[in-house]
Amino acid sequence: AQSVTQLDSHVSVSEGTPVLLRCNYSSSYSPSLFWYVQHPNKGLQLLLKYTSAATLVKGINGFEAEFKKSETSFHLTKPSAHMSDAAEYFCVVRDYTGTASKLTFGTGTRLQVTL
Amino acid sequence: GAVVSQHPSRVICKSGTSVKIECRSLDFQATTMFWYRQFPKQSLMLMATSNEGSKATYEQGVEKDKFLINHASLTLSTLTVTSAHPEDSSFYICSASQTSGGNTGELFFGEGSRLTVL
Numbered sequence: 001a002q003s004v005t006q007l008d009s010h011v012s013v014s015e016g017t018p019v020l021l022r023c024n025y026s027s028s029y030s031p032s033l034f035w036y037v038q039h040p041n042k043g044l045q046l047l048l049k050y051t052s053a054a055t056l057v058k059g060i061n062g063f064e065a066e067f068k069k070s071e072t073s074f075h076l077t078k079p080s081a082h083m084s085d086a087a088e089y090f091c092v093v094r095d096y097t098g099t100a101s102k103l104t105f106g107t108g109t110r111l112q113v114t115l
Numbered sequence: 116g117a118v119v120s121q122h123p124s125r126v127i128c129k130s131g132t133s134v135k136i137e138c139r140s141l142d143f144q145a146t147t148m149f150w151y152r153q154f155p156k157q158s159l160m161l162m163a164t165s166n167e168g169s170k171a172t173y174e175q176g177v178e179k180d181k182f183l184i185n186h187a188s189l190t191l192s193t194l195t196v197t198s199a200h201p202e203d204s205s206f207y208i209c210s211a212s213q214t215s216g217g218n219t220g221e222l223f224f225g226e227g228s229r230l231t232v233l
Contacts, residue, residue: 036224043121043208044159044224090158103149103222105158 002027004093006106014114019063019078021109023091026072033074034092034103035065044090050074061085086113117143119211121225128199129233136194136228138209144189145211149222150182153206165192199232206230 007022025031032051036044048059055067065076074091091106118141128134138148146167151159163173163184171184181203183195192211196203206229210222 041206041227041229043119043226044210046223103161107158108156110156 002031002093002104004091004104004106006089006091006109008109009107010110010112012112012114013081015083016080019076019081019085019111021076021089021091021111023065023074023076023106024072025074025091025093027093032094033065033067034094035059035063035074035076036090036092038088038090038108040087047076047089081111081113083113083115086111117141117211117213117223119145119209119223119225121209121228123228124226125229125231127231127233130200131198133195133197134199134230136196136207136209136230138192138194138211138225140190140211140213140223143211143213145192145213146189147212148186148192149210149212150184150192150194151208151210153208153227155206159208162194196230199230201232204230204232 004025013019030052034049035047037047038044047063048057048065050057050067058064063078065074067074089109092103094103120139120141122137126134148165150162152162153159161174162177163171165171165184165186167186167189173179181197186192206227208227209225212222
């Protein structure tokens with residue numbers, strides 16, 4: 001069975017400073033991993049995804065994540081936070097079976113960006 | 116990119132009435148759509164998997180008679196909350212899987228529908 005753990009429920013950073021949102025996963029097979037962002041009362045927007053290609057994945061809005069199999073981690077980073085980055089972030093894992101299947105969501109990390 | 120549209124974005128209804136939420140894939144065909152429920156400040160919980168032309172598969176603990184799901188075409192799935200009660204108030208989100216030969220499993224999410232039952 002697959003699972004995903006987001007280690008921090010809430011992260012607060014100052015504008016212009018780096019962002020680190022942590023995610024660890026467990027999976028029986030080679031997983032696909034995603035980060036989604038959700039702004040208040042909105043749906044989810046895909047930031048980036050890892051699907052067994054390059055381990056360092058670049059996404060939208062300056063975000064990137066590194067897949068580390070030895071650490072079973074997929075942490076999300078951004079060099080410099082912007083006020084518009086304030087949102088809820090979800091790490092998601094899916095065991096790749098070649099067909100559309102259920103995703104397992106982390107509990108989410110709320111990112112707060114202060115002036 | 117692929118777009119999934121949900122309607123309505125907000126709905127308020129009286130207790131005992133039924134509410135229908137639509138989920139449409141606007142520029143692609145989706146053989147599979149998923150319905151999620153999100154409680155305040157919590158993650159998404161999968162309610163059911165909807166396959167075009169067949170019955171939906173419900174997750175454990177989700178009442179299929181309460182949450183009716185129909186997936187009549189490759190671009191439309193509907194969720195009907197029947198005899199709604201205040202505890203059904205929640206944020207409902209749908210997602211769709213793009214049909215392709217090289218399926219990467221990426222899901223595209225709707226904007227969500229906030230249901231408030233008075």
